[in-house]
Amino acid sequence: MLSEKSRPVIEATLPVIQGRINTITPIFYERLFKNHPELMDGMFSRADQKEGIQPRALAGSIPVFASYILNNPDSYPDEILSRVAHKHASLGVGEEGYEIVYKYLFEAIAIDLADALTPEIAEAWTEVYWLMAQALIKIEKGLYDSQANDVVNAPFTLVKKEEVAPNVYDFTFEPADNTPLTPAEAGQYVGVVVKTADGLRQPRQYSLLPSQLHQRRFAVKINPAGEVTPMLKDLREGDTIELSNPYGDVVLNNISPLEFGPLYLFTSGIGIAPALAFVHKLASQGNGREIIAVHRDQSLESWPLRQEYAAAINSLPDGKLISFLQAEGEGDYDGDIDMSRFQLSRQSSAFMCGPLDFMQTVRSSLVQAGLPGKNIHYEVFGPDQWMHRARRQTIQGRRYVS
Ligand SMILES: Cc1cc2nc3c(=O)[nH]c(=O)nc-3n(C[C@H](O)[C@H](O)[C@H](O)COP(=O)(O)OP(=O)(O)OC[C@H]3O[C@@H](n4cnc5c(N)ncnc54)[C@H](O)[C@@H]3O)c2cc1C
Ligand code: HEM
Structure with missing residues (x-):
C-alpha cells in the first residue's frame, strides 16, 4: 500500500511522469544496455527495442501501476502483474535485475526532469517502483519454484518439422539433456532462444500445441523480415535450440x-x-x-x-x-x-x-x-x-x- 506521505506527491506528479515516459525511456535503455550489454543476450528482444513497443511497456507500466493503486488503495492490478511476471519468468528475469533497472530508470528520470525532480518526488516514485517490483519478484519466485527444474532454458532437439500452411511450420522438440520437464497447461507458451548470426542469443515466445508429455510442440508463422523466425524456418531435424519452462496464465x-x-x-x-x-x-x-x-x-x-x-x-x-x-x-x-x-x-x-x-x-x-x-x-x-x-x-x- 502506498504511504500517506507519498500519495499526494504521486497524485500531483502522475500526469508529468506519464507525459515524459517517451523521453525518459530512450535515456533509460541507452544507459542500461551500455552498462549491462549482457541483458541483450538471451533476455531482451533487439527487434522490440527497435520498434519501441517494449521500451514503453516496461517503464510506462510504472505510472499505470501508480494510477491503479491511487484509485484502488487496497488492491493491486493482479492480472497485469501476473502477465508481466509470467513473461519475465520465461525470460529468466531475476531479483538482482530489479536493482539494475531501478538505477538506470531513476537516473533517466533525473536527467529528463532535471531541476523539476525534487528529493520528495524521487522518494515517492521510488516507493511506487519498489511496491511494483516486490509484487513482481514475489510472483516470479512462485513461478520459478513451481518448475520441475531450476534452469531458465534447457537444450531441446528438433525431432519433427512440417509446413502446415504456407509459411507456417509445426515444430516438435524433445529434451537434449536430463533436465526434468515441467508439464505444460493448455494455453501456456515457452520461451525460445536462438543464437543469431552475430552471436547474440535472441528470445521469442511460442504457444504450446498438444503433444506427447515428453515433447514441446509449437507452430511458427515465419516473418521474412523478422530476426528469429527465418532462423527457425532453417532448422533441421537433429538441430538443438534452447527452450524455457512453460509459462502464461491464459489457461x-x-x-x-x-x-x-x-x-x-x-x-x-x-x-x-x-x-x-x-x-x-x-x-x-x-x-x-x-x-x-x-x-x-x-x-x-x-x-x-x-x-x-x-x-x-x-x-x-x-x-x-x-x-x-x-x-x-x-x-x-x-x-x-x-x-x-x-x-x-x-x-x-x-x-x-x-x-x-x-x-x-x-x-x-x-x-x-x-x-x-x-x-x-x-x-x-x-x-x-x-x-x-x-x-x-x-x-x-x-x-x-x-
Ligand atoms: C505469449 C506469446 C505467444 C506467442 N505465440 C506464437 C505462436 O504460437 N506462433 C507464432 O508464430 N508466433 C507467436 N508469438 C510471436 C513470436 O513470439 C514472435 O514475436 C514472432 O514469431 C516474430 O518473431 P521474429 O523474430 O520473426 O520477428 P521480430 O524480429 O521480432 O519482429 C518482426 C517485425 O515486427 C515488428 N513487431 C514486433 N512486435 C510487434 C508488435 N507487437 N506490433 C507491431 N510490430 C511489431 C518488429 O519490430 C519487426 O519489424 C507469440 C508471442 C507471445 C508474446
Ligand atoms: C518494476 C520493474 C519492472 C516493471 C514494472 C516491468 C514491466 C514490464 C512490462 C509491462 C513488460 C511487457 C510485458 C508484456 O506485455 O509482454 C515487460 C517485459 C519485459 N521485461 Fe520487465 N519490468 C520490470 C523489471 C524488469 C527487469 C528487472 C528486467 C530484467 C533485468 C526486465 C526485463 C524484461 C524483458 C526482457 C521483457 C520482455 C521484453 C521484450 O519483449 O523484449 N524487466 N516488463
Missing part, C-alpha cells in the same frame, strides 16, 4: 471456469495455436459444455492446423466450428467475422487470439452484444498493448483490449 481455468455457459473461441491465422490446445484439452476431459470455435483466415490453404483443429472440435460432445474466409465460397461465410451470426448471452465467455485489429473488432462487437468485459479474454502475440488504453482509463483487468 482454461482462468478464461473459463467450467460452470460457465458457452465458450466462444475467436481466432485468426496463427492465433489458432492456443485455441487448439484448449480444444484438445476440453476434448480429452470429455467436457460437455457448448464450444463455438470461430476462425478467420484468407483461405482454406492459408488456415494453419485446420484439420487437427476440426478433428478436435468434432470430438467434443457439443462443439461447433465456423469459418469466415476471404476466399469466396471456401468457408462457412465469406469475409470478416460477422457477430450478428451468433446468439451471444451474458453467460457466454470468449477467448480471442489474432492480430490486434482483429481482437479489437471482436471485442467491441462482444461488448456491444452485452458480454461483460470480465468474460472476454485474450492472448496477444507481442508486448501487450494495455499501456495505450491505460493512459485513458484506470486498469480494469489486463485481458481487456479497447
Whole structure:
C-alpha cells in the first residue's frame, strides 16, 4: 500500500511522469544496455527495442501501476502483474535485475526532469517502483519454484518439422539433456532462444500445441523480415535450440471456469495455436459444455492446423466450428467475422487470439452484444498493448483490449 506521505506527491506528479515516459525511456535503455550489454543476450528482444513497443511497456507500466493503486488503495492490478511476471519468468528475469533497472530508470528520470525532480518526488516514485517490483519478484519466485527444474532454458532437439500452411511450420522438440520437464497447461507458451548470426542469443515466445508429455510442440508463422523466425524456418531435424519452462496464465481455468455457459473461441491465422490446445484439452476431459470455435483466415490453404483443429472440435460432445474466409465460397461465410451470426448471452465467455485489429473488432462487437468485459479474454502475440488504453482509463483487468 502506498504511504500517506507519498500519495499526494504521486497524485500531483502522475500526469508529468506519464507525459515524459517517451523521453525518459530512450535515456533509460541507452544507459542500461551500455552498462549491462549482457541483458541483450538471451533476455531482451533487439527487434522490440527497435520498434519501441517494449521500451514503453516496461517503464510506462510504472505510472499505470501508480494510477491503479491511487484509485484502488487496497488492491493491486493482479492480472497485469501476473502477465508481466509470467513473461519475465520465461525470460529468466531475476531479483538482482530489479536493482539494475531501478538505477538506470531513476537516473533517466533525473536527467529528463532535471531541476523539476525534487528529493520528495524521487522518494515517492521510488516507493511506487519498489511496491511494483516486490509484487513482481514475489510472483516470479512462485513461478520459478513451481518448475520441475531450476534452469531458465534447457537444450531441446528438433525431432519433427512440417509446413502446415504456407509459411507456417509445426515444430516438435524433445529434451537434449536430463533436465526434468515441467508439464505444460493448455494455453501456456515457452520461451525460445536462438543464437543469431552475430552471436547474440535472441528470445521469442511460442504457444504450446498438444503433444506427447515428453515433447514441446509449437507452430511458427515465419516473418521474412523478422530476426528469429527465418532462423527457425532453417532448422533441421537433429538441430538443438534452447527452450524455457512453460509459462502464461491464459489457461482454461482462468478464461473459463467450467460452470460457465458457452465458450466462444475467436481466432485468426496463427492465433489458432492456443485455441487448439484448449480444444484438445476440453476434448480429452470429455467436457460437455457448448464450444463455438470461430476462425478467420484468407483461405482454406492459408488456415494453419485446420484439420487437427476440426478433428478436435468434432470430438467434443457439443462443439461447433465456423469459418469466415476471404476466399469466396471456401468457408462457412465469406469475409470478416460477422457477430450478428451468433446468439451471444451474458453467460457466454470468449477467448480471442489474432492480430490486434482483429481482437479489437471482436471485442467491441462482444461488448456491444452485452458480454461483460470480465468474460472476454485474450492472448496477444507481442508486448501487450494495455499501456495505450491505460493512459485513458484506470486498469480494469489486463485481458481487456479497447
Ligand atoms: C505469449 C506469446 C505467444 C506467442 N505465440 C506464437 C505462436 O504460437 N506462433 C507464432 O508464430 N508466433 C507467436 N508469438 C510471436 C513470436 O513470439 C514472435 O514475436 C514472432 O514469431 C516474430 O518473431 P521474429 O523474430 O520473426 O520477428 P521480430 O524480429 O521480432 O519482429 C518482426 C517485425 O515486427 C515488428 N513487431 C514486433 N512486435 C510487434 C508488435 N507487437 N506490433 C507491431 N510490430 C511489431 C518488429 O519490430 C519487426 O519489424 C507469440 C508471442 C507471445 C508474446
Ligand atoms: C518494476 C520493474 C519492472 C516493471 C514494472 C516491468 C514491466 C514490464 C512490462 C509491462 C513488460 C511487457 C510485458 C508484456 O506485455 O509482454 C515487460 C517485459 C519485459 N521485461 Fe520487465 N519490468 C520490470 C523489471 C524488469 C527487469 C528487472 C528486467 C530484467 C533485468 C526486465 C526485463 C524484461 C524483458 C526482457 C521483457 C520482455 C521484453 C521484450 O519483449 O523484449 N524487466 N516488463
